[in-house]
Amino acid sequence: MATVDTTLPGNTSGAAAALAAAHSAEHPLKLYGGWFCPFVQRAWIVLAEKRIPHQYVEINPYHKAPEFLALNPRGLVPTLEVPPADADANNNKNKQPKPLYESTVVCDYLDEAFADPGPHGPRLLPENDVYERARCRLWIDHICSRVVPAFYRLLQHTGDKPYSLDEGRRGLHGHLRAFADEMLEHGDEDGGGPWFLGARFGLVDVMLAPWAKRLWLIDYYKTGGTGIPSAAGTPGDDATWARWRRWFDAAVSRQSVVDTWSSEDQYVEAYRRYADDTTQSEVGQATRQGKSRLP
Numbered sequence: 001m002a003t004v005d006t007t008l009p010g011n012t013s014g015a016a017a018a019l020a021a022a023h024s025a026e027h028p029l030k031l032y033g034g035w036f037c038p039f040v041q042r043a044w045i046v047l048a049e050k051r052i053p054h055q056y057v058e059i060n061p062y063h064k065a066p067e068f069l070a071l072n073p074r075g076l077v078p079t080l081e082v083p084p085a086d087a088d089a090n091n092n093k094n095k096q097p098k099p100l101y102e103s104t105v106v107c108d109y110l111d112e113a114f115a116d117p118g119p120h121g122p123r124l125l126p127e128n129d130v131y132e133r134a135r136c137r138l139w140i141d142h143i144c145s146r147v148v149p150a151f152y153r154l155l156q157h158t159g160d161k162p163y164s165l166d167e168g169r170r171g172l173h174g175h176l177r178a179f180a181d182e183m184l185e186h187g188d189e190d191g192g193g194p195w196f197l198g199a200r201f202g203l204v205d206v207m208l209a210p211w212a213k214r215l216w217l218i219d220y221y222k223t224g225g226t227g228i229p230s231a232a233g234t235p236g237d238d239a240t241w242a243r244w245r246r247w248f249d250a251a252v253s254r255q256s257v258v259d260t261w262s263s264e265d266q267y268v269e270a271y272r273r274y275a276d277d278t279t280q281s282e283v284g285q286a287t288r289q290g291k292s293r294l295p
C-alpha cells in the first residue's frame with residue numbers, strides 16, 4: 001500500500017477553492033476528492049456541467065483512513081457517496097449511504113442519475129443513438145487504456161528507463177493523433193464544433209480534459225516537452241495536429257475545467273514526484289513497473 005504523501009499541499013486553491021467552498025455544506029451526495037487528481041477532476045467536471053447539488057469533501061487519498069477504505073476498498077479518489085434511494089422518504093437511519101468509485105463509473109452514473117434536461121442540461125452520452133453511444137465508449141476506452149498510460153510513461157521518463165524520451169513522446173503522439181483523426185473523420189456530422197461530438201460537449205471530452213490540462217507539466221519537466229506542434233506552420237504540423245489543437249484549446253478553457261483547477265504552482269509541486277519517478281501513487285507505481293493497465 002502506498003505511503004502517505006505529506007509533501008502534498010493540503011487543499012484546493014484558486015478557482016477550485018471557490019468551487020469547493022460553494023459546495024462545502026452538508027449534502028447527501030458527496031464527492032471525496034483530491035485537488036491534484038485528474039481522475040477526480042473528471043467527476044467534478046460532470047458535477048459542474050450538470051449543475052448537480054453535492055458536497056465536495058477534500059481528502060488525502062494516500063492516508064488510507066478506515067472510514068475511506070470502508071467506502072472504497074481500493075482506497076482511491078474519486079469516491080462518490082450516494083444517498084440511499086428512499087432516505088428522504090423514510091428518514092430511515094439504518095439505510096447506509098452507497099459508495100461508487102472509478103472515475104468512468106462515477107461519471108456514467110452521474111450522467112444517468114441526473115438526466116432531467118431541465119436542471120441538468122443535455123446528456124453527456126448521446127441518449128438516442130446506440131451506435132454513437134458505443135462509439136463514445138470505444139474512445140473513452142482509448143483514452144483510459146492508451147492516452148492516459150502514455151502520459152504517465154512520458155512524464156515518469158528518467159535516464160534509466162528501457163525506452164527513450166523520444167519513444168515516450170512518440171507513444172503519446174500516436175494515441176492523441178488517433179483521437180484527432182477520429183474527430184476529423186466525423187468532423188461535419190454535428191455542426192463542426194471543437195468537441196468529440198462536434199458542437200456537443202460530452203463524456204469523451206470530460207475523460208480526456210484533465211490530462212490535456214496537465215500537458216504543460218511535460219513541457220515544464222521534460223527536455224523537448226510534449227513535442228506537439230503548437231501552431232499552424234510549426235515543423236511537423238498537419239491537419240491531424242490542427243484538429244487536436246482545436247479540441248485542446250476548447251477543452252482547457254471550458255468553464256467546468258477552469259473552475260475545477262487550482263493554482264499552477266501547486267501542480268508543479270505535486271507532479272515533481274512523477275517527473276523524477278519517485279511517486280508512491282498506485283498509478284505511478286504501475287507505470288514504473290511497465291504495466292499496461294493502470295489501477
Ligand SMILES: N[C@@H](CCC(=O)N[C@@H](CS)C(=O)NCC(=O)O)C(=O)O
Nearest residue numbers: 002037061076077102103281282295
Ligand atoms: N482508476 C481510478 C484511478 C484513481 C486514482 O488513481 N486516484 C489517485 C489520485 S490521482 C489516488 O487516489 N491515489 C491514491 C494512491 O495511489 O494510493 C479511477 O479512474 O478513478
